[in-house]
Amino acid sequence: MKCVIVDDEPIARKGIKKLVVQISQLELLGSFNSAEAVSGFIQTTFVDLVFLDIQMPGINGIEFARSIPKHTLIIFTTAYSGYALDSYEVDAIDYLVKPIDPAKFRKAVDKAITYHSLLLEEDKKNIENIEDEYIFVKSDRRFFKVTLKDILFIEGLKDYVIIQMDGQRIITRMNVKNMHDLLPKSTFLRINRSYVVNKNHIDSFDNNDVFIKDHEIAIGNSYREAFFEEFMKNKPSQ
Structure with missing residues (x-):
């Protein structure tokens, strides 16, 4: 699965990247510091999965998630637990609170991989x-x-x-x-x-x-x- 990281904190981006590269099914296409920075990339490049922070300057993660193509899956990565209900409104795959536990990260990614496979199977049936x-x-x-x-x-x-x-x-x-x-x-x-x-x-x-x-x-x-x-x-x- 082709993925990107969106987080305004460099340390957080580095930490998520470290987790991503340990999972062979993931291919990291890029790391971005804001929704505005990644929006153009997503419009021209097919992305399967976004690791998305919520509290960011400018457009926050919840707002940005509403503009992401339906076929692109979302895993929220945030320091705040209070947005969990909002994440369900944009059909996020999972909601991870920082500091992110590697086991929970792997579980969330496995869920995304499974759902992605189901989408592919649905397409192939046609x-x-x-x-x-x-x-x-x-x-x-x-x-x-x-x-x-x-x-x-x-x-x-x-x-x-x-x-x-x-x-x-x-x-x-x-x-x-x-x-x-x-x-x-x-x-x-x-x-x-x-x-x-x-x-x-x-x-x-x-x-x-x-x-x-x-x-x-x-x-x-x-x-x-x-x-x-x-x-x-x-x-x-x-």
Whole structure:
């Protein structure tokens, strides 16, 4: 699971990092000193789990938790026990009071891992019979056969994805990251937080956007380098 730490106290961040690196299932993507500092990162990078302090200058942890994408899980880490009830309102996985006991930390992480696995299983139930050339996608209580080469792009909207084809689109309950993970990377490329495109259908692109038929899709800042590396590697030398 990809995780981040958000805490305004350097010592607290260091202590949580020490606990995180001891758990092989966790991959620490970054450590931030405020909600404002991490908000842009979460908008452009898929994060599975946030270790989130509550009492911070500016936006506090409870307020920030309400803006975090639904697929991102939260474990609160705070010096104050009085916010426990508030944490339930934002569906936090657990609430740890500092100084954090390593055993309680591990228990909270195990709970997050279990819940994350359940979310993945729920997503996979909506995709059946993954083959080289097609997939079956559940939509409106039916499974629709979707030929991979016909997919123009996939758009993520909260807990759903829209599979866009020429003249047809199918909506299914799944997040865009898990959908991308199921598709062949040789053909499908993620170009921003919400879009995965079929490289074979790209008509043109510039420094900021990809054009597929009459659709214009922005290239995200954190995806730009990988995008141009992919498309320029076969460019003939001058």
